[in-house]
Amino acid sequence: MAPYEALYGRKCRSPIRWFEMGESSLFGPDLVHQAVEKVKHIPERLRITQSCQKSYSDVCRRDLEFQLELVHPVFHVSMLRKYIRDPSRIVPVENVQVMEDLLYEEIPIAILDRQVYKLRMKEVASVKVLWCNKNVEKVTWEAEKTMKAKYLHLFQPEGSI
Template sequence: MEKVKVIQDRPKTARIRQKSYAGMRRRELEFDVVGNVAYELELTMSLGSIHPLFHVSMLMKCVGDPSLVVSIKNVGVSDFLSYEEVPIEILDRQVRRLRTKDVSLVKVLLRNHKVEEATWEAKEDIKAKYPFLFHVADEEA
């Protein structure tokens, strides 16, 4: 009976010991409303709908490149601070073979983007949305 009592007491003893260890290492945490982890940015009036407070994890170092600066007026930003990507030119074409069919792709250059940022899109989708990119001579080729 004594051995059974000892076996039952061991988990209780271990639990008490672990609780005391955790208590010794615990410390009270204090949080500041802003502190050193947030930045408040001075935004222009046109960006007034954006909250000016940003956490440091959302910010990245930016080395300015004047060639990448695009005027908001030229892009056509909506009231919801979004804009439509409009393709302006087809740079290349290719056909990808899938298991059961061939898919025609076109490499599309988007407005306000560099050639290196061109993307491959399904020809059918682009042709349906932007038929002005396709000429009669292109279809015969």
């Protein structure tokens, strides 16, 4: 199988089959001359197609311009400072509980706030949760339903335990 046939799934059309069926009786220099004329049209048609594609892409494309008023595009070594070691920023390795899939579980400390979002047909309750990750504390809004399912002890009053 020829490479062209393997790639396109059909046989390659040789220059002899580029002509109409009635012209197939031509042989000799006339056939070669007509084949050369047909081949000359190929670069012209490619050029037309490329210009059409370029005009289409030029309509969709915009030039990006950046305003570097306060930020200089060059970072110089003289702007660096010496690193001062801070022991409070070091996380002890033995305290981090990493699972087999390289994830860790964050522990919620408290519920700080509750908010209800009113949509057209329903209401969605959210709670503001304070999370503890060893040395860093962060706050996120979570769905109240999922938090009650996982951490019910955070919603119970202090004296009821």
